[in-house]
Amino acid sequence: MTTGTLPIVTLLDYGAGNVRSVRNAIRKLGYTVQEVVEPADILRAEKLIFPGVGSFGAAMESLQNRGFLEPLRQYLAADRPYLGICLGLQTLFEGSEESPGVAGLGLIKGHIERFRAPGLAVPQIGWNGIAMRQPSSLFADYREEKLYFVHTYRATASQENRAWILAETAYGGDFISAVQRGKVVACQFHPEKSGRAGLNILRNFLQEPQARPRPVSVATPAPGVSLGASGFPPSRTRLAKRIIACLDVRSNDQGDLVVTKGDQYDVRESGGEVRNLGKPVELAARYFREGADEVTFLNITAFRDFPLEDQPMLEVLERASEEVFVPLTIGGGIREFTDANGRFYSALDVAARYFRAGADKISIGSDAVAVVEDYLRRGRRKDGKSSIEQIAYVYGNQAVVISIDPRRVYVKSPDEVPHRVIPTAFPGPNGEEYCWYQCTVKGGREGRDLDAATLAAACEELGAGEILLNCIDKDGTNSGFDLELIKMVKEAVGIPVIASSGAGRSEHFSEVFTATNAEAALAAGIFHRREVEISAVKEHLQRHGIEVRL
Structure with a gap:
């Protein structure tokens, strides 16, 4: 379904957290927003945004109870345009320490773990940077601005999920701050709360593929530099006051x-x-x-x-x-x-x-x-x-x-x-x-x-x-x-x-x-x-x- 030349954006609101800001950001960019009311709405979507907020277990339970879980799995398996935000990234993994025994969507290998480091304030709340690990049109006009994060649990790189990693961020060690494979993309930060830089990232996702800006270039690591599990040097980003x-x-x-x-x-x-x-x-x-x-x-x-x-x-x-x-x-x-x-x-x-x-x-x-x-x-x-x-x-x-x-x-x-x-x-x-x-x-x-x-x-x-x-x-x-x-x-x-x-x-x-x-x-x-x-x-x-x- 389209309105003129712009697709209608489908918002997967499972009943927790502030989705009004995501809805307002989409509308500010000139797009029409449609809510998921019944499971079939997910499979009908042209572009699906999952702004997950709350706890991992509560989110997965709500998706299951509303009948959204299986259609969402089908949508992702078909490599259709998807943007996950915050918990919308974490639920792509196999599970989370936040909710032991609760299975995630399992699209990405690995489990979400709590931040742990001496003297580290948890949750991470505030503005941090990202270090690009792969080229993506999502970040075509990104100029190293800080983006807004608010989370207690994070995904980390491994050999099994390395191909998914789009960006990493440092907070008590590197964690995965964005992932992408094909048309499925997700970010740990909140673009709808990241000012102009975040709105630009959201706009890049919403644009038709042929209208997307050219991808950014990612520098090759220098010889002899120690690499992390993602295959890149430490990100060295810093949380702002x-x-x-x-x-x-x-x-x-x-x-x-x-x-x-x-x-x-x-x-x-x-x-x-x-x-x-x-x-x-x-x-x-x-x-x-x-x-x-x-x-x-x-x-x-x-x-x-x-x-x-x-x-x-x-x-x-x-x-x-x-x-x-x-x-x-x-x-x-x-x-x-x-x-x-x-x-x-x-x-x-x-x-x-x-x-x-x-x-x-x-x-x-x-x-x-x-x-x-x-x-x-x-x-x-x-x-x-x-x-x-x-x-x-x-x-x-x-x-x-x-x-x-x-x-x-x-x-x-x-x-x-x-x-x-x-x-x-x-x-x-x-x-x-x-x-x-x-x-x-x-x-x-x-x-x-x-x-x-x-x-x-x-x-x-x-x-x-x-x-x-x-x-x-x-x-x-x-x-x-x-x-x-x-x-x-x-x-x-x-x-x-x-x-x-x-x-x-x-x-x-x-x-x-x-x-x-x-x-x-x-x-x-x-x-x-x-x-x-x-x-x-x-x-x-x-x-x-x-x-x-x-």
Whole structure:
């Protein structure tokens, strides 16, 4: 089936993750998208895209239950145009360590394994490069730009799958970042979330074969250079530090959604009006154009309102995903609810609605504290019922971000409290030389008997893939990130940490990356007010030898 000279693109949506961004990217390139509704739609497809997100086992189970598995195998065996994205690559292999005993499609020899290397933050989340191993028109106009990866498991090269390998990427050693044989191609990165470079790759796949650009050339390895299992030298790509723009979104007194920013979470001006720094979609699109690596929306009124009835916020996500082709995170109200009619919604139901609206990751705040308090009372025994566990199982741990809002509590001695206490270079009001970081809920208004490092470590155990680490004491001060807090939490977890609260100038970003090894840094007000440009931050980081995406 075709529309004019352009084929209709068939999207294999098996019910997990954000496929809206893939759909929007295809439409932005001028193509019509058709969903797979019944198994026969797969065999009727001219071009099939499988944007797999979530866990390997859940994906294969869903394909089987919907009757999609056998038609998909037939389609691939016939060497018809196929693009797999992320899990859409991994399911081409025989199986995965993520889901023991679950068979993959078996088109490529080998099993998917978890990232493992000393000191390596897992999942890999962020922008990395690729090293081409074979020529392909898919990468005809690729100029060594960084592309967006988010995954815990990866495929590695072997003699049995070497002929498939199109590109490799380094993260704790080389892994396979793209494969191709004939018309079947797949990539571990997300082209729909990789900005202009990713859209170009997607366009190359969608074009008719005769319209595809000429293939790139691949250099021959120099004599005497040690080769990997793929037959090529190590790729030597590097993961970039991420700069994230954050938009606190709430209704003003007229009922319009606006981007605001508070000082210690107070978002009202002296006259009482909600501080208005712009419209959410317009600001998000601006940050995408200016080079933000991710955009985060925090719905700061969601703890009072039922999020599935918060249609304006869902519309913000839907519209932003049409303009912003980097990852979108949404936070606020990710917990179970019972509505006014007595209908119960799990946290998974709420998260699913956000994913379908365009979110790539969801951020859990106050509910994470309640989850961990219960988890610790049970002696760190999992029951599979928490919001973190449920969402991580269906969508993958890389889709679950934990937003922690701690504040300093000074003590004279580490023995005063049963919490993780650190010596501080900034003594308290009475000369205290130690402090701990108390977790808060409800926008920082209520403290809990739980410290930030314990919360972060427990959330990792439950399946979270990333920590968004705020600091109430630093929020709105423009005095720099709380390096002591960030170091402490980085030492407590093996998942990526986003530093937040306190950025006031470019030097604060190089400081946090140099002093703490945080994987990303987030700012809001200084970007909204144009006090610091994202491009200026990245240029500063590059001058100081810190890897960034330009």
